[in-house]
Amino acid sequence: MKHLKISLILIILVISNLELSAQTTKKPLRIGVVGLVHSHVGWILNRAKKTGDPDIEVVGIAEPNREVAERYMQRYGLPMSLVYSTVEEMLDKTKPDAVTAFNEISNHINVVKLCAPRGIHVMVEKPLAVSIDQARQMEALAKKHKIHLLTNYETTWYGSNHKAYQIAVKDGAIGPIRRIVVHDGHDGPSRMNKEFVAWLTDPVTNGAGALFDFGCYGANLATWLLKGERPTTVSAVTLQIKPDVYPKVDDDATIVLTYPKTQVVIQASWNWPFSRKDMEVYGETGYVFTLDGTRMRIRLKDDKTEQTAEAAKTDAPVTDPFDYLAQVVRGETKSVDDLSSLQVNMIVMEILDAARRSAKEGGKPIALK
Structure with a gap:
């Protein structure tokens, strides 16, 4: 019996060494x-x-x-x-x-x-x-x-977004989601590298202006938070506030997504006074706001006042898209219904495509078939 125990210990040590060797190589x-x-x-x-x-x-x-x-x-x-x-x-x-x-x-x-x-x-x-x-x-x-x-x-690598998902979706701490408002953008890309601005402000190479450049963030986050649900209608209104700077594309857009019991408002602009990427998620009994990659504001059903919170980078699955890419390719993690996945981003493309059509028709709601 003693020899058997020693043999088992030796086998475990060999397996552990093999695993460690595989990790280091x-x-x-x-x-x-x-x-x-x-x-x-x-x-x-x-x-x-x-x-x-x-x-x-x-x-x-x-x-x-x-x-x-x-x-x-x-x-x-x-x-x-x-x-x-x-x-x-x-x-x-x-x-x-x-x-x-x-x-x-x-x-x-x-x-x-x-x-x-x-x-x-x-x-x-x-x-x-x-x-x-x-x-x-x-x-x-x-x-x-x-x-x-x-x-x-x-925004996929913002700890705040993943903490918001944990609170609102996994824990259900704010009740059924009723409204999502997403703000994204900055004061305009005109100050950036000329090779970047050249295609970013062209409707052929970028698809649109701020509508696509920053509208995609809200469409991505909303689709993820609503677990892959497609909106029933998409409406959009775009503005060209600076036609002398961006003569070919919109520089301000508001997209409204309607679902059976939820509404999403996406505000994308190249005319914010400051850069911003923030989100408000309202449930039936509470809300959770993300102010940037870490700072948050939360109020749940029994809270008498709003609480502030800090998310860590570790609240995201990984902190870097390239580490994530390596994990997906190696089969160490799955990309099925997350923010980067093809499944979610096909719905994002449906939303953006419908938003562009709606804007061309003066904000007419476009029904997704």
């Missing part, structure tokens, strides 16, 4: 970057600067504009040897496991067309596409070739 996810014309690209380039990163390795960057590529490589201290002039060349020579797209929204579909048949997973910056038709083509390619197709939003 886990290779970083090989990531290719498509485009440097989105201002959020600094997110991944900052990670690329790290040597010996256990989770990700940037193996190649596709950017046809040499001046833009040289500027970014110099800024982040990266070698020009990482840069390729075409996506095809970068994919064929570096063979990444996944690609992050920081190009024009209208070109997200081309990234998926090139990556999906090669079995390369894709994460695009928000929103998924410029139209529901493009989104459906991308969805079909992702399913056919069995790749993950994720959409990244800055």
